[in-house]
Every structure is written in C-alpha cells, then in structure tokens.
Amino acid sequence: MTIRRVTADDRLTTSFPLAAYAFESSPLGAARVGQFRDYLPYNEGNTTLTVEEDGVTLAAASAIPMRQNLRGVVLPMAGVASVATHPLARRQGHVRTLLHQLLDEMRDEGHLLSALYPFRSSFYARFGYVGLPKPRTVTFTPADLAPLLRTDLPGEVGWERIGAGYPLWRTFTEQCLRQRHGFSVFPDYRAVGLRDRDEHWLLTAQVDGEVTGAIVYRIDEHGGTLHGNELLVTDPLARMLLLQFFARHVDQVERVSVQVPPDELPELWLTDLDVHVEARVGRPASSAPMARFLSLDALHGLPAGAGRVRVELTGDRWLAGTHLLDGTSGTLEVVADASGRTPTATLTAAGLSALAYGVLDVSELPLRGLGEVPADAAAELRGIFGRAVPYLFADF
Incomplete structure (x- = not known):
C-alpha cells in the first residue's frame, strides 16, 4: 500500500x-x-x-x-x-x-x-475539527414583497448573466472576505467554474456606483421557484434593493428561496412577511461545516480583548505544548513555554478552535470534552475571545 x-x-x-x-x-x-x-x-x-x-x-x-x-x-x-x-x-x-x-x-x-463539510461530524471531531453554524435557507413568496414596489429606494440594481458579470461578483466576494468573520473564498482557478458554466443570473445592489450587495440565482420553471445562492449584503439598503427586484417576479414564480448567513433574521425583514427559515443538519447529505487550527501562528496578531492566560494543548497531532495567550494590548500575542502564576486552562485543538471561531462559550468546553478550564482561566479566555458568529461562505 x-x-x-x-x-x-x-x-x-x-x-x-x-x-x-x-x-x-x-x-x-x-x-x-x-x-x-x-x-x-x-x-x-x-x-x-x-x-x-x-x-x-x-x-x-x-x-x-x-x-x-x-x-x-x-x-x-x-x-x-x-x-x-x-x-x-x-x-x-x-x-x-x-x-x-x-x-x-x-x-x-x-x-x-x-x-x-463532513460526511459524519463525529469522525472529523477526532481530527480536532469543531462545528460552525450552517447558513440558513429562507423561502417566501414574492407577493409578500409587494410593499417594496411602492418604496423609492436610493441606489439601483444591476442584472446580467454571471458569465459576463463574474469580475464584479469576484471583486465583491473579495470585499466580503476582508470584512466578515469566517468568510472564505476559493482560489481563482476553482472559482471561475461559476463563470464558465454560466448557468446563473447575477443581481447586484449598487449605491453611488459601489456594489453593496449581490446574489447569483436561477429560475427552475414558470410558476416554480427562484433559487438564489448566498444573499450577500453589506447593509440593510442593499438587502431591500435585492428583495425589491424579487418582488417584480410575482407573476412569474410561486416562491423565492435564498441562502443567508447564520446571524441573519429574515423574520424581521418586512412586516407581514410569511417566511420559512431552515437550517437542516443531518448525515450524510446535510452537514454543517467544521473548522480547526493547523498552527498557533493563526492567533498571532488577531484583534483580542483584555485577557492573559496559559493554555496547555493536549491530544492533537498539530497543536501541542503550553503557550501564553496575551490580549492585553488589544492584539493577541502567543508565547511558547510560558511559565509563572498566570491562570492555566487545558484545551484540545477543537476547544481552542471553538473559542477562536467564537462558536462556544468557555463553560461549554468541559461539557463537550474539549478542555478543563478553572474559573480564573475562564474569565481570561472570555476576555480574549468574545462570542462571534462565523459565516463560512464557500460551498464545498
């Protein structure tokens, strides 16, 4: 072999x-x-x-x-x-x-x-991966968006085939990459498949010549569903501009289905919006994403809250040893082989990844078998790593 x-x-x-x-x-x-x-x-x-x-x-x-x-x-x-x-x-x-x-x-x-994206989460958990939230699927009828047709919104929308509009889409996703925690993008050679297949429309929201929102979509049939991929927006106005465009399809499709980030609240988009929001997780075909650190170098220079703690990393092939995490300057510093009277926590690789990605509170780690964290160390870790909602954009 x-x-x-x-x-x-x-x-x-x-x-x-x-x-x-x-x-x-x-x-x-x-x-x-x-x-x-x-x-x-x-x-x-x-x-x-x-x-x-x-x-x-x-x-x-x-x-x-x-x-x-x-x-x-x-x-x-x-x-x-x-x-x-x-x-x-x-x-x-x-x-x-x-x-x-x-x-x-x-x-x-x-x-x-x-x-x-795992075929079975428990299998990859043994490799130090921790779960991330899954994007939501949002389904609604264009008729419920009718009030937007009477609303005068600043800005405009652009509409073209993705084959022609791909450079605009790629530039906007690169902008989202710089701005959004957890967001990820494929390398150019992989991402251009969307352009080359040219099987979607590209809809963009633009204000003062700047793209502030975008989605690629297709329509399966007359009277069917408008299927949108990820609804990417930088502000509520961009979302409204995109939804206003969908409202114009009331006599063409029965429903609109789009993907949204896990921290989005579609039930608050509009008054009287009849909306179904779903994030189904199951195996093997409906898994939520997972992630992990491969190197502690990922922590160097991250924005951090006030906190100082020693972390002993155990049970992992790639992360090991005792390290001092210091966020007192507002930027995280990592020093190997730290010693002294600083509070100490014992974490697995998945436990540290869960804190850095912001998906678990320190109190959950012992309950999940991801570490042992005394109260003094817990306070320091909470100070360094605030809760956050990562959005893993790229679809594997």
Whole structure:
C-alpha cells in the first residue's frame, strides 16, 4: 500500500471516479464519465493524495488552497474536499492515514486553518475539527414583497448573466472576505467554474456606483421557484434593493428561496412577511461545516480583548505544548513555554478552535470534552475571545 500525490490526468482514473461514486448518482453513464476531463482545470492547484495497492485506488482526499477571515484577519486555509474510499476498502483506516498526511503537507505549506463539510461530524471531531453554524435557507413568496414596489429606494440594481458579470461578483466576494468573520473564498482557478458554466443570473445592489450587495440565482420553471445562492449584503439598503427586484417576479414564480448567513433574521425583514427559515443538519447529505487550527501562528496578531492566560494543548497531532495567550494590548500575542502564576486552562485543538471561531462559550468546553478550564482561566479566555458568529461562505 502506497500514498501518492496525483496531478492532472491522473485524477481521471483515481480520485475523480471515487468521488463520483461517493457523492453522485451511481453508476455513472458514459456521458458523465466523459465530463471528468472538463473538471481538470478547476482542480489544478489542489493537493490530492491517494492510497493505492496493486494498482487499485483505495481512497482519495484533496485540499483546496483557500483564504478565510478569522476575526478580521485573512489567513491561508486548507479546504478539505472529495474525501472518498473504494466501497470494498472502507473502514480500514485509509482516510485517517490520508488526512494525517494531507494536513501535514498543508500545514508545512503555510495553511494555518482548515475547514470542511463532513460526511459524519463525529469522525472529523477526532481530527480536532469543531462545528460552525450552517447558513440558513429562507423561502417566501414574492407577493409578500409587494410593499417594496411602492418604496423609492436610493441606489439601483444591476442584472446580467454571471458569465459576463463574474469580475464584479469576484471583486465583491473579495470585499466580503476582508470584512466578515469566517468568510472564505476559493482560489481563482476553482472559482471561475461559476463563470464558465454560466448557468446563473447575477443581481447586484449598487449605491453611488459601489456594489453593496449581490446574489447569483436561477429560475427552475414558470410558476416554480427562484433559487438564489448566498444573499450577500453589506447593509440593510442593499438587502431591500435585492428583495425589491424579487418582488417584480410575482407573476412569474410561486416562491423565492435564498441562502443567508447564520446571524441573519429574515423574520424581521418586512412586516407581514410569511417566511420559512431552515437550517437542516443531518448525515450524510446535510452537514454543517467544521473548522480547526493547523498552527498557533493563526492567533498571532488577531484583534483580542483584555485577557492573559496559559493554555496547555493536549491530544492533537498539530497543536501541542503550553503557550501564553496575551490580549492585553488589544492584539493577541502567543508565547511558547510560558511559565509563572498566570491562570492555566487545558484545551484540545477543537476547544481552542471553538473559542477562536467564537462558536462556544468557555463553560461549554468541559461539557463537550474539549478542555478543563478553572474559573480564573475562564474569565481570561472570555476576555480574549468574545462570542462571534462565523459565516463560512464557500460551498464545498
């Protein structure tokens, strides 16, 4: 049994067939197999590892070099994707072996964070990943947006095919990356797939020539549903401009369905809006995202509240040792092998990641088996890491 890094055409007979079997209808028709080559350009910069034995690919896993905003700082992030095992080689430890080497390599290449959508959360929890909130799906009827048609809003909307408007979309998502905690983007070679397929409309909200909101969408049929991807806005006016556009489809579609960040409150968008908000989590097809640190370098220089604590990291392949976290200057500093009388907490990698991403309170960590935090250390950690709602934008 050997582990091999595959590139270019090798993917056509190794990782692509395994991923297709795991995540698509099966068996594939000849036409679908013939499309594999079309996907090669969108994988060219991925790190793809396979486990092989006697010329047979037993398992495969890929990492996509991405970028993610962590509390206002954009960092290199490895997006783990297309993790799949041959049906006759499952539950033999191949994925564990691959993930260890894959994350080793991504960490060595400077990726400080990692995120993924799991097939089973408990499996990836053993690798130090912690859950992030899932974006919501919001469904409503255009008729309920009728009051917006009588509202004179400053600004305007732009409307074009995504193939033509892609540069505008990419620029706006880069702006969101700099501004929003948890937001992440694909590398250029992967992101352009949206442009090349050209299967969506691009709607933008613009005020004084500046894009303040955007969404890509499609309509399935007359009298059907307008399906929007992520509704990205920088302020309430942008949201209203986009919703006003949807209101004009009252005689075309029965409903509108869009994705929104986990901290969005659609029930407060308009008075008398009949809206359904859902975030369904289940396995294997409706998972919530997960993330973790691969290096403590991710903490250096983060905005932080007042607090000073020693953290002992245990039980992890990539994070270990005792470190002093000091946020008293407003910018987090990390010093290895700290000693003294500073309060001390013992955390797992997932526990530290949960605090930094802002998804768990310190009091929850012992209950989840993610650490032991005395009261004095808890107060310092709360001071450093305030609660936050990360929005993992990029869809794996």
